[in-house]
Amino acid sequence: MTTLPWYDRIPRTRIYLKLPEILSGLAEVLSGTGMGEAKVAAFEQAFAKMMGVGEAVAQPYARIALHHLVQALSLPAGSEIIMTPITIHDIVNVLLVAGLKPIFVDINPQTYQMDPERLTQAITPKTRAVLVTHLFGLATDMDSIQSICQQHGLVLLEDGSHAYNAAWKGKKLGTFGDAGFFSLSSLKAVSTGYGGMVIAKDAAVLARVRNQSAQLPVVAQGHMGGILIRNLIVNLATHPTLFSWSTFLLVRWISQRSPETIRKWQTDNPNVLRLQEIPTKWLWRFNDVQASLGLACLARVNDWDEKRRANAQILLDHLMPIAQDRLPLLLEGAHNVFWRFPFRAPEGAAFRQFMASRGVDLTTTLLPCCATMPIFADVAQKTPHAERAVREVHFLPVHPTIHPRRIHQQAQIVLAFLKQKAGIYVPS
Numbered sequence: 001m002t003t004l005p006w007y008d009r010i011p012r013t014r015i016y017l018k019l020p021e022i023l024s025g026l027a028e029v030l031s032g033t034g035m036g037e038a039k040v041a042a043f044e045q046a047f048a049k050m051m052g053v054g055e056a057v058a059q060p061y062a063r064i065a066l067h068h069l070v071q072a073l074s075l076p077a078g079s080e081i082i083m084t085p086i087t088i089h090d091i092v093n094v095l096l097v098a099g100l101k102p103i104f105v106d107i108n109p110q111t112y113q114m115d116p117e118r119l120t121q122a123i124t125p126k127t128r129a130v131l132v133t134h135l136f137g138l139a140t141d142m143d144s145i146q147s148i149c150q151q152h153g154l155v156l157l158e159d160g161s162h163a164y165n166a167a168w169k170g171k172k173l174g175t176f177g178d179a180g181f182f183s184l185s186s187l188k189a190v191s192t193g194y195g196g197m198v199i200a201k202d203a204a205v206l207a208r209v210r211n212q213s214a215q216l217p218v219v220a221q222g223h224m225g226g227i228l229i230r231n232l233i234v235n236l237a238t239h240p241t242l243f244s245w246s247t248f249l250l251v252r253w254i255s256q257r258s259p260e261t262i263r264k265w266q267t268d269n270p271n272v273l274r275l276q277e278i279p280t281k282w283l284w285r286f287n288d289v290q291a292s293l294g295l296a297c298l299a300r301v302n303d304w305d306e307k308r309r310a311n312a313q314i315l316l317d318h319l320m321p322i323a324q325d326r327l328p329l330l331l332e333g334a335h336n337v338f339w340r341f342p343f344r345a346p347e348g349a350a351f352r353q354f355m356a357s358r359g360v361d362l363t364t365t366l367l368p369c370c371a372t373m374p375i376f377a378d379v380a381q382k383t384p385h386a387e388r389a390v391r392e393v394h395f396l397p398v399h400p401t402i403h404p405r406r407i408h409q410q411a412q413i414v415l416a417f418l419k420q421k422a423g424i425y426v427p428s
């Protein structure tokens, strides 16, 4: 029976920043040399080049990118914006603070992406915009979404936070809409500790976004240092050796005693609030430390994407023949980057415990279904597929630094779980 070796267990995720990069960022923060903006333009240009567009504007967060975009696009208060229900709750907060009404449309349960048919059904005379979130780094049919928006004269916004480098028929996700925005927070494939980026079709819109972000204050050194220290801790805690010897044992011990503790700790957060205004703690200017980290990630993003895609393919090859109904439907024409590899496991804690007993730590998505969150009860919608996905979809780790040999073994462990469930004897 396959079990991962005790010295090389698989963590649920790793961050994309390397240890020396975080340490050099910390040194720049401590010395104060990294708090300027000399390198920000180079990072913006490199980002724009990756996306195949002329210009990109760095932002404090993805949510602030959206905040600035909504203002720059002058979407009238009271307008409806149709959106994907699975995302961070603060994206919804930003729209509500701007006086917009989010209308959540359910996802396609097989692709996990916005369903063009449901989108059409949700359009009313008050609809002004559509916000598509490219969940998990998988592509949806952007031809349909784009043509629906054009037909109805709707602004199309794309949240590409999970989907750097993903494409639909050769065109990068994030470039189909009037504007695209991206998160650069720690777990993303392009990370700057925290941060965001905006691209837009109309140079005047982008100029307004740039103007708004230029007025933000410089981040406090202590704040930037704190973010890097958190990145350092996550980097160390998920380092293959340290993870196998310490973090994994702790996580497994907790999940065996109380299977939902870690998930609840991450999702039932008392800081999840309905906001009346944009908190000032989100409003910082992008700095050189972030730009250096982002440039380092951009230099390897293609290579790491290909490694992650190859890892995902190994899982697909092993699992497709017997577990197709648990795997995402991958559309022809899509170039998927698998920021996360979704695998349906309604067995929940039993699946996680089985995987952990053989050396694989994994989790469900920690993003909520915003359509049913109590804080958004006044704009609630029934989105059963999204609710089910949030409960059932687990992420099989495919981080580019995980050796393909371990991914093969991970697939064998998933197959063993499925066999055991089907009543076939699996030696422990």
Ligand SMILES: Cc1ncc(COP(=O)(O)O)c(C=O)c1O
Binding pocket: 060, 061, 062, 063, 064, 087, 088, 091, 133, 159, 161, 162, 182, 183, 184, 185, 195, 196, 367
């Ligand atoms: C889909 C999606 N959009 C937006 C965000 C928000 O990013 P930020 O923290 O940069 O505002 C996240 C963060 O995880 C996300 O997953």
